[in-house]
Amino acid sequence: MDSIRYIAGKEPHPRERRMIFRNVDREGWDTRFATYVADGGYLELRKALAMKPAEVTAEVRTSGLRGRGGAGFPTGVKWTFIPPDNTKPVYLICNADESEPGTFKDRYILHQDPHQLLEGMAIAAYAVGARKAFIYIREEFPDAARILEEAIDEAVRENILGENILGTEFSLEIIVHRGAGAYICGEETGLIESLEGKRPYPRIKPPYFPAALGLWMCPTIVNNVETLCHVKHVIAMGGSEYAAVGTRNNSGTRILCVSGDVVKPGYYEIEVGRMTLGELIDDVCGGMRPGRALKAVIPGGSSSKVLRGDETFTIRTPDGASSGLALRDIPLDFDTLAACGSMAGSGGVIVIDDSRSISWVLNNINAFYAHESCGQCTPCREGALWMRKITDRVVEGRGTPTDIDTLLSIAGQIEGRTICAFGEACAWPTQSFIHKFRDELTGATSEDNAAKASNPEAVAQRRYLAEAAAAGSAR
């Protein structure tokens, strides 16, 4: 595809391999059906419809494709979780609620290449037996919602969607469903509750695994936008050829979204595991801002655990030996980042330099989770807010050294004690920032604050003791 030209100033970096983002920022490209078809679009759907659904699923399993939304679960395996004896309708949901801080990839697919997503969805729906699919798109993408609806209308007119697609028995309706600004709707069971028209309180698993008991208690497959686009490429290449892209057990390409203190932040599609974090930061993103040093990296969206710029990780290689790995040498795949104690998550890499105060960064993240906790589970609803309040006062210079242990204690009481993974998502930043930057955080506090009469805790304590004494004397 040497003929593809990109808009000046938005050319991909030579180290990129563009599959999903092939048409993003492409010169002369637009979102019309005709443009997509003239470029070979919807050939993979035709190819898939000539296969049996189980064969399509088998190809996706062979490809090793892992979910790009955050958890990295094998997509083809997820599809097989629909109970074999199912008689209920099956639904496919595209999770386009992109809202993990640091992540900005789905936005560009939705705005610039909607038919790629529709094709991926049609293939996935055919494989899992869905006749109705939803695109749950965040409210903050109003233009993308309109673009998708226009693309769907065009596809229906061209018999790519709708009844008896391309003369086959397969029919599919796709509905664009807009969210209303809540991070928790990215959690798949919260999303399903939201789609049903309720508050998006996540459901407890088990028993509510969506593949068995999802939308309206019917089997439901929820996949991320990027994941569904990859399905098209799996069919184009065949599962085994796709699996050869990237590295073993970490196949394909993925879009990394780099933000923060680098010279050239942006989106970069790379072969999974074929680039190190150092290459990403120093070569692709042009390095740190002038005169600044790397202090920390949040490698997979704000929920992933922070890594220190000067850290060395001991990881076990597949042959059983241990080896030391500096931060810049970490290959960007799913498994190595997990071995380093963090995760590849949603691909949102936030780079932090030595001009930043760690307590300020942690406080910003805590404020996010305090705002976005849905409020269903007490540890998260209360704990996320407490953690924010504590880092508020550390940032304002009112913190005491014991606050750091209090933070850890709260985080530890949220993690693992909530219905959904938001509990971990909000506990991990606090835990990892304290683990990695304890001295700096403690240094931002002062023993003196504890003794100050104006300390809010001291005020609360005096009031409590006074009320208790008054109640005691009244008795």
Place this chain on the structure above:
Amino acid sequence: MPPNPKPATPLDLPDELRQKIDAIVSRYPESPRAAVLMVLHSLQGRFGYISEDGIRWTAERLGLEPVKVLEVVSFYPGFHQHPVGRLHFRVCRTLSCAMAGSIELMEKLCELKGIDIKAMHGHRNPVLVSDDGEVSVEYAECLAACGFAPVCMVNHDTHEHLTADKAADLLGQYRAKSGETSAAH
């Protein structure tokens, strides 16, 4: 359904919007309740916010108790229960944008419109409206364009690299645009 203490208000909906809402509801034959977000988006698109009457109307249209609609409206930051400004600014507050200066952008916007930012308070009072009703401001959580921070939405438009020094210009552009529109009418 329990008797409604207040008769359902015939919202002043243009026929075109009613038809649009009918089409939306018809997409969810499994459960009309599922249409609630999309119906509310239609109403907010028309009125700028969701009024109590809007909640009652939606509830009646979908065969729900009003509280089922209220609990949705009150949960999502994307729905406003009070009118916002003609230009509604949503400034991303989250990490990458804050690192690039979005807090300063918010302060600048407030300064330009004489809004007292201290009145802003999380879930309790997230939206501040200027006295003349022209501008409202609100913090948003991650708008998903972090590589091009700071990011700010104005009504339906997303603006990237919007540092505080560009705030006055942007406001001017929108004023010029609305001037053209009103001149055309």
